[in-house]
Amino acid sequence: MPRHLRDLVSDLGFSRIIELEWWQSLQLGNLEITNTPSRHWGARIIRDVHRGYGGYVLRSGKHSLYHAGDTAYFDGFAQIGARLHPEVALLPIGAYYPASFRNVHTSPEDALQAFQDLGSRWMIPMHYGTFRLSYEPVDEPVPRLLRGAQQMGIADKVCVLEEGVTRVFE
Numbered sequence: 001m002p003r004h005l006r007d008l009v010s011d012l013g014f015s016r017i018i019e020l021e022w023w024q025s026l027q028l029g030n031l032e033i034t035n036t037p038s039r040h041w042g043a044r045i046i047r048d049v050h051r052g053y054g055g056y057v058l059r060s061g062k063h064s065l066y067h068a069g070d071t072a073y074f075d076g077f078a079q080i081g082a083r084l085h086p087e088v089a090l091l092p093i094g095a096y097y098p099a100s101f102r103n104v105h106t107s108p109e110d111a112l113q114a115f116q117d118l119g120s121r122w123m124i125p126m127h128y129g130t131f132r133l134s135y136e137p138v139d140e141p142v143p144r145l146l147r148g149a150q151q152m153g154i155a156d157k158v159c160v161l162e163e164g165v166t167r168v169f170e
Contacts, residue, residue, distance in 0.1 A: 002035060002042070002052030022054055023083075032059045036080050038071035040104045057084040066118065068092060070127070072103055073110035081118035088169055089120040093145050094128030097136035105134070108145035112152060122169055123149075123158045 001009070003019045010017065018026055020035035027033075034057045042053035055069040057080070066086035080086070091114055096107035105127070106114060115123040128141040142160055149155040159167060 002054045004042075004051040008045075008051075019052065020054075030060050033057075034059070034084060036066070036068075036084070037074075037076045038069050039074040039076070040070045040072065055080075057086050059084070063087060066090065066120065067126075068106075068114070070104065071106060073106050073114055075117075077114040077117035081120065086118060086120050088122045088124065089115055089118050090124045090126050091115060092127030093125040093141040094136070095133035096141075097134050101134050108141050109148050111145065112148045112154070112158075115154075115157075116152075121157065124167075125158070125160055 001017065001019055003021055006017050006019060020026060020033075022035055022037045025032055025034040036055040036057055038054045040053045042051040053069065053071075055071065056067050058065045058067070064084065064086045066080065066084070066089045068089070068091050070092060091111040092106050093108045093111045095105040096102050096110070102110065108125070111123070111125065125142065125145055129138055132138060145158065146155065146160070149158045161167060
């Protein structure tokens with residue numbers, strides 16, 4: 001997990017908690033986990049201090065997956081792509097309105113730009129439609145994402161999954 005979060009999970013029964021700095025990696029068997037930068041603030045609870053935050057690239061053999069975590073669009077996506085080459089990118093597309101929320105969250109259009117910057121093969125949107133986090137209509141992010149992907153000519157690379165659905169990427 002990102003740094004300065006141990007106290008939030010230390011009483012949950014985990015036998016081992018490892019905090020990582022940005023770009024630090026951990027090897028667990030054939031799985032490598034790398035903590036990546038993001039643009040957020042890290043608060044987790046009401047009256048919280050600003051803690052660690054970030055995303056992760058998981059790599060096992062030739063396969064890799066990037067989970068962006070909470071983030072706004074930032075130039076770090078290109079660096080993550082250049083350094084870690086994730087095949088599949090899970091990118092947030094919700095909680096972007098009002099515009100000031102984009103200081104810490106991506107809009108669907110921002111997520112598409114991040115996907116392009118990463119150079120990943122597939123994008124899976126996340127962080128939308130579960131509960132209200134901001135003021136955009138709860139059903140707005142996915143259609144906006146798909147319209148943008150169509151306009152950019154990358155609709156075949158965006159995979160919207162329903163909860164509980166498994167997808168194998170060839």
